[in-house]
Amino acid sequence: MAGKLPGANAAQGTFQRTLQVTNQVSIDIATGSGGVNVRPGNSSQVLVTGHVKVTNWFGGDVQQRVKKVVDNPPIHQNRNEISIGHITNSGFLQNVSISYDLIVPPQTYLRSYTGSGNQNIEGLRGQLEIETGSGDLKLSDIGGTIRAETGSGDIQIYRIKGNVRAETGSGDIELRGVRGPLKAAAGSGDIAAEGNPTSGWTVHTASGDIRLKLASEAAFDLDVHTDSGSISTSQPITAQDARGPKELRGKVHGGGVLVEVATASGDIEIQ
Incomplete structure (x- = not known):
């Protein structure tokens, strides 16, 4: 879902994905600009909600860029290993901010990095490695x-x-x-x-x-x-x-x- 923000050249959208898992889950999150919130849910799935915002002060179709992220969010799963936000194409996320809300199994092993953004993690029983440059x-x-x-x-x-x-x-x-x-x-x-x-x-x-x-x-x-x-x-x-x-x-x-x-x-x- 994508929409235009009031004002100059800004748009936002939301995506949601449900990933089926078994046993202990390993999740690795990275976002250059945006926050991360994680709380526990049931042991068989990971629910990811992403909040996307694109700002472009030099023109361009910001709504199309939001749609591109919403339709193809940076989420990759290999059995019980999940990678979120890791992009090799740096231009894909230029002027793009993605904040993540996750509901995960309680025993999740979580690695989470934000370049600029706050993180709030609660109720997990697995190992945590949490880092932010500013936040x-x-x-x-x-x-x-x-x-x-x-x-x-x-x-x-x-x-x-x-x-x-x-x-x-x-x-x-x-x-x-x-x-x-x-x-x-x-x-x-x-x-x-x-x-x-x-x-x-x-x-x-x-x-x-x-x-x-x-x-x-x-x-x-x-x-x-x-x-x-x-x-x-x-x-x-x-x-x-x-x-x-x-x-x-x-x-x-x-x-x-x-x-x-x-x-x-x-x-x-x-x-």
Whole structure:
């Protein structure tokens, strides 16, 4: 379905495809400009809805270009492996923005990249590799391993059971309900994390504050450092080694996994 947008040389359209699958599914998504939303459905099919927008400030039939994408969407399936948005002809997607809404089996292994656009993934139990050049990432109720990266944008990850690696060049990171290993890094931005460090945590930011809220029963070794900022904690630290106001090392509840926290410029608070 395609239609003309009001204003100069812009048109939009929508396509939908239903793909039949069995067992665990692997999906690889790429879009240069556009967002991605994914949520769980039944285990036997993948439902893909694409929202296409074409803008051409130099003339040309934008409606025809939308129709070309809608009639032949960039979706390829090989049994349980699905590729979406991967185009070898760069001219095909020039001035074209495609946003995707997917309903997938809960156990899906998902790789998703956007050049510019937000991504919202919820309710999956498979491994996730999510990346955007410029845009925000929001992941929630995830059962598998997560790798989330954005060049410029915020990252929010809630209620996770697996390993988490979250990185942003410029933006804030917020994590809640972390139960496994954690690596979080920001070039410029604040990091807030809440959970139970049953495995090691590494939390670094070059410029920004760090706030950790850890489970009251958590047992861990603490290593905290800031070059320019303050350190505060309400945790019952024993075997403490302060080494000055900018560094703190010690054990909480007898010690255990290592929780390493560092910022070059910013305050650190651990509760």
